Amino acid sequence: MNLICNLFSSIFPSLEGDGSQREREQKIDSSMRFAVLGLIKGSVFWLLVASLLGLIVSVKLISPTYLSEYAWLTYGKAYPAFWNALVYGWLFNAGLACVAWIIARLGGRPIGNSGVLIIATAAWNLAVFIGLFGIFRGDQTPYRMLEFPTYAAPFLFAAFIGIGIWILLAFKARAYRSSFASQWYALAGVFCFVWIFTVAQVMIFSLPAQGVFQSVVAAWFGGNLIGLVVAPFAFATIYYLIPKALGQHIIGYRQSGIAFWSWIFFSSAAGLASLVNGPFPAWVASVGVVASFGLFLPLSVFTMQFLTSLFASFSKIWDTVSVRYVFYGVVAFIVATVLTIIGSLREVQELTQFSQFADGVRYLFLVGFAGMAFTGMVYYILPRLLNKELPNSSLADLQFWMQGLGIFLIAVGMLSGGYAHGSLLNGSTADTIDILKATDSYLFLTALGFVIAAFGNFAYAVSFIWILLSPRTEKEKSAGLIEPAPELEYTHS
Amino acid sequence: MQDDQEQPHLPGVDASQASDESVLRVHAQIRRKRIEGSPIAFFTATALIIVFVFAWFYQRRYFAEYDSTSVLHDRQDIAAMEAYKNRPLEPEGPVVVDGGKVYTQQCVACHQGSGQGLAGAFPPLAGSEWVTGAPEISIKVLLAGLGGEIQVKGNTYNGAMPAFGAVLNDAEIAAVITYIRTEWDNDAGEVTADQVAAIRADIGSRGAWTAGELSEHF
Amino acid sequence: MNRGPFIFIGVLIIVSLSWAITLVKPIQEGGNLSPVGKGADRVPALLAGLAEQGREVYQEQGCVNCHTQQTLVIGSDLERGWGDRQSMPLDYIDQNVVFTGTNRVGPDLANVGERRTDADWHYLHFFNPQIVTPGSNMPPFTFLFEKRKIVGQSSDRALKLPAEFQDTIEEGYEYVPTRDADALVAYMLGLSQAYDIEEAPTPEKLAYK
Secondary structure, three states: OHHHHHHHOOOOOOOHHHOOHHHHHHHHHHHOHHHHHHHHHHHHHHHHHHHHHHHHHHHHHHOOOOOOOOHHHOHHHHHHHHHHHHHHHHHHHHHHHHHHHHHHHHHOOOOOOHHHHHHHHHHHHHHHHHHHHHHHHOOOOOOOOOOOOHHHHHHHHHHHHHHHHHHHHHHHOOOOOOOOHHHHHHHHHHHHHHHHHHHHHHHHHHOOOOOOHHHHHHHHHHHHHHHHHHHHHHHHHHHHHHHHHHOOOOOOHHHHHHHHHHHHHHHHHHHHHHHOOOOOOHHHHHHHHHHHHHOHHHHHHHHHHHHHHHHHOHHHHOOOHHHHHHHHHHHHHHHHHHHHHHHHOHHHHHHHOOOOHHHHHHHHHHHHHHHHHHHHHHHHHHHHHHOOOOOOHHHHHHHHHHHHHHHHHHHHHHHHHHHHHHHHHHHOOOOHHHHHHHOHHHHHHHHHHHHHHHHHHHHHHHHHHHHHHOOOOHHHHOHHHOOOOOOOOOOOO | OHHHHHOOOOOOOOOOOOOHHHHHHHHHHHHHOOOOOOHHHHHHHHHHHHHHHHHHHHHHHHOHHHOOOOOOOOHHHHHHHHHHHOOOOOOOOOOOOOHHHHHHHHOHHHHOOOOOOEOOOEOOOOOOHHHHOOHHHHHHHHHHOEEEEEEEOOEEEEEEEOOOOOOOOHHHHHHHHHHHHHOOOOOOOOOOHHHHHHHHHHHOOOOOEEHHHHHHHO | OOOHHHHHHHHHHHHHHHHHHHHHHHHHHHOOOOOEOOHHHOEOOOOOHHHHHHHHHHHHOOHHHOOOOOOOOOOOOOOOOOOOOOOOHHHHOOOOOOOOOOOOOOOOOOOHHHHOOOHHHHHHHHHOHHHHOOOOOOOOOHHHEEEEEOOOOOOOOOOOOOHHHHHHOOOOEEEEEOHHHHHHHHHHHHOOOOOOOOOOOOHHHHOOO
């Protein structure tokens, strides 16, 4: 009954009584300043770790003797450490920071319990640390995105439960009954991680499924981690930033419901496509292929919504730090999802399977889309949390181009190198050493991309520390640094 | 415009262009408002149809009846595997029985791998006049067994050799006799399954032979 | 969609559906295979004790990040001699973690024990892949060997490097495989799916009309 009532009456309480709109926002921001800053600090730290590991990994592929005397840093350990630091360290911290802030802001009320969030953030980062330490120690498991040793899993789970509960409480405490797409995605991401992580841990490690079915569970988890957790957080960010920073409502927002449910539906099985032709039940992989193809539906809605909304205020994109990143993220999302769809088809996988192609798509999706969207959001949040301006916008400019170029080169190197590698590997009987020689130049391209991206990430870290530590100017000491926001314009004829 | 040239390219703070409350309100309005002939709704519907058509044809072709034990997805391949599984078994040609194998299974315990038997208990086969003599002797002994005293290579043995007529078929008896007649420097001829079958029919069902009955073949 | 529980229940239903259909159903139907035959004829063949320990080294070192353990009937795996047939779920039922893998920076290892049967080859290969496969981008696993000063007679277990690689190690020292190296080599030699499985597709069976 409640549900129906709420569907029909979206209440917008007038909060004029408790101060101006800007003051309310400041109260919300200050209520969670410490917690969100903690998440961002964690994300920047892990971004640096991940870019260092990525650099090492890409150099090791070209020059196998590089750092080979360290038993704890062989390619077999650095590679999973890189991906896990990237996802659990950088993307989860940054994504949760963005989502927590969005939920609080859209809720319209200062949030309590920030102690829970702080403790959970600390626990999460500790868990990531334990997990990486475990990988270096030699306790990794052989499943993609589940490499963290089993003893890190309870910490990871408990910490996420803490953050998730905080987000749920913040959503429940909202002043406005109506909800926005950002909130749906934030909640969906939180629910999904708890569910898929439990399934994976139980079905692979606690009550292990027989033989190859562990790989099936791992493929399901790996796909869902990206599609049902990281991607929703990034969608939440983009849905929020376009109206907030551009003043442009989402065009075609009416279709958001379709996009949301179809994204969750198709994503939830899309990861299984990587199992084609292997010693796995063939129809399970076929479900994965169909599910990946199904992503075409939400993809077309997202593309229309995001691109038309961005292009409607095209001139503002390049002059707004955060929207620049969102723009890059949207383009990366479209390219990566198209490649996911094409790359899942059996005819294509016959050429690209087991090559770096899938890694390239994954990298583009995770870093090019989600990572860039989160970076943009962090640049939107930081001045508001700290009441400071960006100390050096040229540095932010440099960072954008470095990261953008780096991600582009890495993606191109991995995708075209993967295609060349895969078609020689699966389509010919060429010697593996000859294949390696034929794809050498792509490996160089990828390594170059990692170098450039590392510079960009370093610039990001410098920017972040700078804004954190710089003393406030006169202007920044006043409450008027950030102008009150106007009403979102919407005229429909 | 003149101002823009002098300002740094990026501002220090991205201005808020919409209040949170208005973001919620406006989008809630959009969701509730039905727009006739919206191109986005049209394209969404088209995408939905494309996805369903693809899914339908793909599952017809590749889902392989949801058989969780099959690693093949293509119906042609599955049909080929099915046909292979039900292939007519090769027509039974002349079965070649390995006499040596039968010997190790049935005979080694008494007559030993060397064919020398055990002195005083089991007579030798290697160089035995009974073995290398007429093939009928061996066939008859194998089929119905042998009892009582027998002189082999100058030694007298008194034992009971069991009958193998019910245990081994004609081909196996022929193979094992051929084996003992040609192994260990024995140099007698081969025995065929037909010969065994003829004698089997001839002697019918009977008890063990005695050495005297068999000596007629010398 | 204005309430949390609505989104929660919707997402829960969708993800549970995906879980039930794509994980629970196939595991119920195909996830309780038992070995066929006994003793030496057992399918799949069992690994010996030391080789079983080698699996742990394989997992520790993250070999799975560059090497798969699955041969496919599609593609050129079989033409390369990486196997004689498609790998089947039955091949993996004794393994409590499976190394099917997703990346092939290096060759597939499902049948490496069949094509590389020389233990010395493996020892040299782990010590420095350049010795036996020049141009490879596999890292050397020198740390799996113990560096010892030669006192009097050199150990008979010490690596015998070819002449042109003799000067890559310090004069007067020798490298002796550790237990990890022994286990890993035993595992490599034991890796095999060379037994026959009636249901496993091969090109000949698929060409059957």
